[in-house]
Amino acid sequence: MASKIWLSSPHMSAEGYEMEYVKEAFETNWIAPLGPNVNEFEKELAAKVGSKSAAATVTGTAAIQLALRSAGVKEDDIVLCQSLTFSATANPIVYEKATPVFIDSNYETWNMDPDALEKAFEKYGSRVKAVLVVHLYGLSADMDRIAAICKRHNVALIEDAAESLGTYYKGKHTGTIGEFGIFSFNGNKIITTSGGGMLVSDNEEKIAKTRFWATQSRDKARHYQHSELGFNYRMSNVAAGIGRGQLKVLDQRVAKKKYIFEFYKSELGKLKGIEFMPINEWNKPNYWLSCITLNGKVRPIEIMEKLEEEYIESRPVWKPMHMQPFFAEYDYVGSDVSERLFENGVCLPSDTKMTDEDLERICGIIKLLWK
Template identity: 75%
Template sequence: MVEKNSKIWLSSPHMSDEGYEMQYIQEAFDANWIAPLGTNVNEFEKELAAKVGVKHAAALVSGTSAIHMALKAAGVREGDVVLCQSLTFSATANPIIYQNAIPVFIDSNYETWNMDPEALEEALEKYSNKVKAVIVVHLYGLSADMDRIVELCAKYKVALIEDAAESLGTTYKGKYTGTFGDYGIFSFNGNKIITTSGGGMLVSNNEERISKVRFWSTQARDQARHYQHSEIGYNYRMSNIVAGIGRGQLKVLEHRVAKKKYIYEFYKRELGVLDNVEMMPMNEWNDSNCWLSCIIVSGKVKPLDIMKKLETNNIEARPIWKPMHMQPIFEQYDYIGTGVSNKLFENGVCLPSDTKMADEDLYRVCNIIKELWTEEAHK
């Protein structure tokens, strides 16, 4: 029985009922192979790569470090331009600055909520040979329009990096997101569809580049009896314990995706009847993992009204990401678009999408939101 006012989280860690994670952790403890690296790391890389259908993977400490390594592997250097989706979390854009490169932010479209191919093409033409890479994001588990984006990156001969931190398990035309570009990254942060508490993965079909990333991310230590370094390195490799959690979580990925989809359909059924409420877009070519279920509101009830009402009832909800071109730290950089991402931010709400939610939790969320429309109707 769920307590009447128990906390409902946006998206919290959900360990397997079977205890898969503890089995792999115990194996690491029994072997005293805690860190660095080890069997769990090696196998997690292989299992994740096999799952999404890519040849090689490097397990790292975060999705952010994976983006950083992808940029470095793509040859991004000081002064290079990187075209980056504006509607995203700052972890997508920050590594561009780590490389002393120049971000240019690209707007989204309403059809996907992700990078607008028309704005991307405009930016590629504007910056021509200065562009070294493009970072596209699959926001909230929604796939970007990959055919057009892949085509444009090939035409202009720039590296394509997919930020699939939120979209593990999502497919575009039957193929997993994170596998269309030169590099793909996944995140296993505590709120993601599967978690290792913290961690990330870089995937690519380029074996030489993934090997190089493993080298850089273990402090770039040369093969020598003594400690020798010919390049700058990073302490970015995932630990054997964390990887064990990931191996266990990967076994229940399909269950988590199924529950996330159920949550989305529940909200669609219950909240879709309200005036001026629009669910995040689902396209026929996109089989989303529905990591977070999000809505756009356009009437008198505002996103902040919804979030405050839920908050007073011990329920967590959040705004849509604030676009990078609107952030104080990035306001000096160019932005290509028509303001779609601004409007999505201003009118969007991320609803609780925790895979441990029972139906009564979902009804509780929906009924509280519906109260706002009832109150507005009686004004």
């Protein structure tokens, strides 16, 4: 049996950078949450993306929740949230007892449709306290239009850049355009800490406050005193050590992800009924996952099942939040773009450890469906 090919699995550096920092954590007994690696990882990540400050968290989900709190989102406030995303984007809105209203995508970006966003503001007006946009699969949203709409309505713009570390929008890192940006270091992301996240912002005072909340809101006192609700959301020193090592190879991972995308496009791009995710001239993506849509006789399930038979992992495009049973009660503004992308989309294997032989094997299996 051929070896398993994963969709996107952890990829440690060949140089062993991660182990150097982890070993240091063990040798100095900095095992518990916080420590030198956490402090340095925050500084190094912020410097990499061009943000003034960062707070390392246990997950990207926790970072989104802290961003919502920092933006002043409270019970019954409305947060306009991209529908085509993973549930981790939307769940923190409910954690904060706010109300999500889901916004459709457009075909040009696969991300939040600015026209639908405008309609949502027309409908909900001053009840809207924040906009939560996603850079899906490493593709940047149309940030100029979205940021202008948020500025006009004086609401916070939060970027879920969990999938887009290393992506640029008009020369600027995604996650650094809105008031807050969040990154994820889950095991399937372009770099990983096994599990973890990062909140970034140019507002250093607000980041300091989120660090306080994330460390159980412990007041400065000899005894344990808490004047605000706190959370146990800070990243461990060991995980941060892995992240510091991974950050050193981020550019390598982006280059390999791009190579994978271009390999697929070269081999499969001429097959009738296949379209690749949109790469706009203003968008320099990280190509986290190489995704296609199908509009011919071959359907997504056929590709996924055929690859699965050969021990190769692939997945559907995210099922939109407004189609999820848990979120069915909440409003949705748009048409059917996100639904069509879900119904017709496939995420192809995008693991950075794949060889050319692996890619040829995948493409060969897919091509057989067109014969």
